[in-house]
Amino acid sequence: VFFKNLIFFAILVFVLMFLFYIIYVIYIKNKKMSETTKKIMPSATLAINTKAKNLKNSGVDVINFAAGEPDFDTPEHIKRAAIEKINSGCTKYTQTRGIPELIEAIRNKFKKDNKIDYKDSEIIVSSGAKMVLYEAIFAITNPGDEILIPDPYWVSYPSIVMLASGVPKFVKTKNFKLVPEEIEKNITKKTKALIINSPNNPTGAVIDKKDLMEIADIAIKNDLIVISDEIYEKIIYDKQHESIASFPEMKERTITINGFSKSYAMTGWRLGYAAAKEEIIKEMLKIQEHSVSCIPYFVQYAGVVALNESQKCVSDMRDEFRKRRDYVLKRSSELGMPCCKPEGAFYAFMDHSEYNKDSMKFSEFLLDTARVAIIPGIAFGSLGESHIRMSYANSMKNLEKGFLNIEKAIKTIK
Numbered sequence: 187v188f189f190k191n192l193i194f195f196a197i198l199v200f201v202l203m204f205l206f207y208i209i210y211v212i213y214i215k216n217k218k219m220s221e222t223t224k225k226i227m228p229s230a231t232l233a234i235n236t237k238a239k240n241l242k243n244s245g246v247d248v249i250n251f252a253a254g255e256p257d258f259d260t261p262e263h264i265k266r267a268a269i270e271k272i273n274s275g276c277t278k279y280t281q282t283r284g285i286p287e288l289i290e291a292i293r294n295k296f297k298k299d300n301k302i303d304y305k306d307s308e309i310i311v312s313s314g315a316k317m318v319l320y321e322a323i324f325a326i327t328n329p330g331d332e333i334l335i336p337d338p339y340w341v342s343y344p345s346i347v348m349l350a351s352g353v354p355k356f357v358k359t360k361n362f363k364l365v366p367e368e369i370e371k372n373i374t375k376k377t378k379a380l381i382i383n384s385p386n387n388p389t390g391a392v393i394d395k396k397d398l399m400e401i402a403d404i405a406i407k408n409d410l411i412v413i414s415d416e417i418y419e420k421i422i423y424d425k426q427h428e429s430i431a432s433f434p435e436m437k438e439r440t441i442t443i444n445g446f447s448k449s450y451a452m453t454g455w456r457l458g459y460a461a462a463k464e465e466i467i468k469e470m471l472k473i474q475e476h477s478v479s480c481i482p483y484f485v486q487y488a489g490v491v492a493l494n495e496s497q498k499c500v501s502d503m504r505d506e507f508r509k510r511r512d513y514v515l516k517r518s519s520e521l522g523m524p525c526c527k528p529e530g531a532f533y534a535f536m537d538h539s540e541y542n543k544d545s546m547k548f549s550e551f552l553l554d555t556a557r558v559a560i561i562p563g564i565a566f567g568s569l570g571e572s573h574i575r576m577s578y579a580n581s582m583k584n585l586e587k588g589f590l591n592i593e594k595a596i597k598t599i600k
């Protein structure tokens with residue numbers, strides 16, 4: 187009887203401890219975490235990129251088509267300018283908005299390239315286009331405000347909106363083109379803004395001027411703010427880039443986002459900028475004052491040189507991307523993975539439904555079998571399913587090798 191009671195007592199203690207642990211995990215430990223950040227998913231593009239890098243570090247020959255950054259080095263004259271500024275002691279805090287030389291260079295760039303006249307007070311420089319997007323979205327969003335995001339979308343938009351206590355609402359595209367009727371269908375009393383991104387990540391689509399004008403009309407009619415992410419402005423192949431803020435009555439309701447990461451192969455420098463009416467920029471400045479403070483002087487000075495000196499480095503990179511785009515288009519169609527012709531950026535969004543409809547499984551299969559890292563389309567929204575995003579910011583040699591590997595791998599499926 188004594189042993190029976192002892193075993194019973196031990197089981198009882200074990201069960202109680204287990205229950206206490208469950209209660210601790212669910213109610214106490216998790217409660218310590220923010221309800222807002224719990225809703226946010228880690229970036230899927232960075233996750234695959236990291237997995238590919240880890241495989242590579244462990245000696246596996248992985249070809250990386252996942253990275254969203256040019257494979258070119260930052261042009262020499264830009265690097266040199268930053269080094270000179272470091273050597274001459276420009277290593278202290280700067281103005282929160284950005285150094286006057288850079289603000290002036292950005293103002294001139296908007297005037298020359300985009301036909302928009304901004305004042306210095308309507309411009310802000312921050313830590314990459316991502317940070318200016320944060321500041322822009324936080325500056326305009328009240329809890330419950332709806333922000334329209336065309337699907338497929340760049341992975342960070344919905345997370346930033348949710349972090350700002352807004353509600354992302356996804357707008358369907360047709361053949362990856364933004365259709366004005368679909369925008370109107372999603373507008374409610376709570377709609378605050380619409381994000382547009384042309385050239386687009388992940389599809390490479392560019393919004394036609396005619397469609398952009400219709401979007402502008404919708405924004406004016408419904409009193410919406412437009413956040414226009416133009417980070418791929420300079421990587422455009424067959425069309426002229428159009429900035430929606432240059433259309434009549436649009437400057438005051440548009441926040442134009444841009445940066446140096448893609449055009450000048452400066453992803454690691456973390457330099458981006460935005461332009462909008464002064465009231466919005468003032469709010470963005472407050473966020474900046476209490477977060478990043480300012481961007482390093484030498485980084486900003488590199489931006490001045492990038493904008494003010496010859497743009498040949500930009501056109502050289504674009505010409506190389508165009509060659510690769512044409513090659514990727516040809517090979518993807520030969521392999522039965524068609525893709526809408528990318529008109530800009532450096533991504534091909536390929537339809538792999540002939541082989542497998544699950545983009546997560548298909549990209550895992552490609553990583554394991556073909557040793558190529560590619561982002562599953564589902565990471566970019568529900569309309570991205572059955573697609574993979576291949577970044578052709580990689581050498582022609584690697585593209586050729588990668589496609590040969592993919593060809594061999596998919597032969598094992600058929």
Ligand SMILES: Cc1ncc(COP(=O)(O)O)c(C=O)c1O
Nearest residue numbers: 254314315316340387445447458
């Ligand atoms: C559409 C889009 N917007 C913004 C960014 C962020 O760029 P940055 O490196 O300047 O923060 C990216 C980067 O991949 C992007 O693809």
